[in-house]
Amino acid sequence: MRNGWRSALLGLAVSLFLSISLHPQAAGYSTDQSKTAPKAESAPAPKHDLTGVWMMRNPPGSQRGFTNFTFTKDPPELTPWAEAKYKEAKASNGGEFTLKTTNDPVLTKCDPPGVPRVYFHPYPFEFVHTPKYTLMLYEYDHTVRRIYTDGRPLPTDPDMLWMGTSVGHWDGDSTFVVDTVGLKDKTWLDRLGHPHSEQLHVIERFRRVNFDHLELDITMDDPKALVKPWTTTFFYELRPKWELGEISCSGDYLDFSNFEK
Secondary structure: OOOHHHHHHHHHHHHHOOOOOOOOOOOOOOOOOOOOOOOOOOOOOOOOOOOOEEEOOOOOOOOHHHHHHHOOOOOEOOOEEEHHHHHHOOOOOOOOOEEEEEOOOHHHHHHOOOHHHHHHHHHHHEEOOOOOEEEEEEOOOOOEEEOOOOOOOOOOOOOOOOOOOOEEEEEEOOEEEEEEOOEOOOOOOOOOOOOOOOOOOOOOOEEEOOEEEEEEEHHHHHOOOOOEEEEEEEEEOOOOOOOOOOOOOOOOOOOHOOOOO
C-alpha cells in the first residue's frame, strides 16, 4: 500500500487549493528523480496495453513547474470572445483570490474538472482495457472516462458532458490516441481560468515509452476560443504497487470551513 504517498498527496491538494504560487518541488513535481527513477533499464513497452496506475512525474532537468497550474510557460493566444471570458476568471492559484473570493467552478461548486484540466489534480489515474472500451479511472473525485474502442466515429452532435465523449484507437503498438468532443463550456482548460467553448476538441496521445514510463501529448483545438491549437506534453510513471484511493470533492479530505478568511 502507499499510505505515505497518500498522506503526501493530501497535503499537496491543500497546497494546490490554497492561494499559493507553487514551486515545482512544492507541488510534488520535484526535478530530483533519485527516489523514483528506475535503477535498471526499463523493460520494453507491451503492445496495445496501458494497464496500471500512473502518476505524473517530471523527467530530470525538465524544470516544468508550470504544469502545476497550466500547460505551457507561454499563454495561449485567445480569441476576443475567450479573452473576455478569461478576464472574468478569479483563479486562486496566484494568491490574488482566496477560497472565499475565487469563482473557480471546481473549488466553489465541486464541478468535475473536465478534460484536460483533470490532469492538474495531484492524484494518479488507472487504465483498464476491455474489448469494447478503455476506462480511465482518476483517483480525484471518483472521476471516470469511458473511451470507446469499438470503431465508432466521433458524434457530430454530441451531448455536452463534463468529461465529454471519447473514442480511441491504437497508432502502432504503443500509442493510444483519444479524441474527445462534447465538453461542457462550464469547465476551465487549466487552473488559471483559460476558457473553452462547446467546440473544443481534445486529442490525447498516450505513448508508452517503455514498461515504466508514459508520455501524454495533448492538443486542444477550439476555433471559438483559441487562435491556434494549444499543445503540451505531460510525463507519467507506472506505480505497480499502488491502488487508487477514495478522494472526494465533497470535503471528506479537504474541509473548506477550516481555512482562514
